[in-house]
Amino acid sequence: MPAELPSKEMLVDACAGTVPHPHPILQAAYELASLHEARRTADPTAHPDIDRTRARLIHDIDSWTARELPRPHAAAPLHTETLGMVVDRLAHLTIAAHSSPHTTTPGCPDHQSWKRLAELSLAYADLAHALATRTCRIPDLAAPLPEILPPQQL
Numbered sequence: 155m156p157a158e159l160p161s162k163e164m165l166v167d168a169c170a171g172t173v174p175h176p177h178p179i180l181q182a183a184y185e186l187a188s189l190h191e192a193r194r195t196a197d198p199t200a201h202p203d204i205d206r207t208r209a210r211l212i213h214d215i216d217s218w219t220a221r222e223l224p225r226p227h228a229a230a231p232l233h234t235e236t237l238g239m240v241v242d243r244l245a246h247l248t249i250a251a252h253s254s255p256h257t258t259t260p261g262c263p264d265h266q267s268w269k270r271l272a273e274l275s276l277a278y279a280d281l282a283h284a285l286a287t288r289t290c291r292i293p294d295l296a297a298p299l300p301e302i303l304p305p306q307q308l
Contacts, residue, residue, distance in 0.1 A: 157218075157222035157223065159179060159282040159286065160180050160282075161282075164177075164180060165180065165275070165278060166244070166248060166271070168180040168183040168187070169183050169184065169187040169248035169249070171184065171187070178214070178218050179215060179218065182211045183245055185211055186211050186241060186242050187246075187249055190245050190246045190249040191253075193205075194249070194253070208242060211242070212236070212238035212242050213238065213295070214238070215237055215238035215241055216236045216237060216238040216292075219236070219237045219238070219292065220294065226290060227289065230289050230291045231290060231291065232292070233290050234293075241278075243274060244274050247270050248271060250267045250270075251267040251268045251270075
């Protein structure tokens with residue numbers, strides 16, 4: 155039986171600091187959110203290291219996805235982002251929303267953060283369903299990262 159992707163609720167919970175059960179995507183989401191939170195207050199000279207770690211986690215999600223999820227149908231349309239990219243954006247939006255006061259005033263930047271988080275979590279749920287039913291392909295970026303390859307292979 156192929157692996158399953160976590161629900162949008164579990165993923166948002168992981169980004170907010172609670173990993174409801176052991177799953178590699180949830181653990182990576184938690185770590186990505188932690189990195190986004192650290193980046194907000196880090197000295198700009200630390201940003202490249204943080205971003206390299208984020209790239210590694212995104213790559214790990216994409217590698218897990220390529221290895222564990224069922225292959226899509228040959229004619230399935232291509233999504234614009236990898237699952238790792240979507241999880242990284244979800245982690246970023248979770249930190250942005252939780253760092254601002256909760257407001258229901260439309261047009262307020264704080265309200266917009268929560269709205270974007272809600273919309274992206276729904277988009278993740280749609281993507282997870284499409285991947286599970288093999289009706290969508292995602293870009294294949296699971297090849298080794300250039301900075302990880304030995305220099306002679308670049």
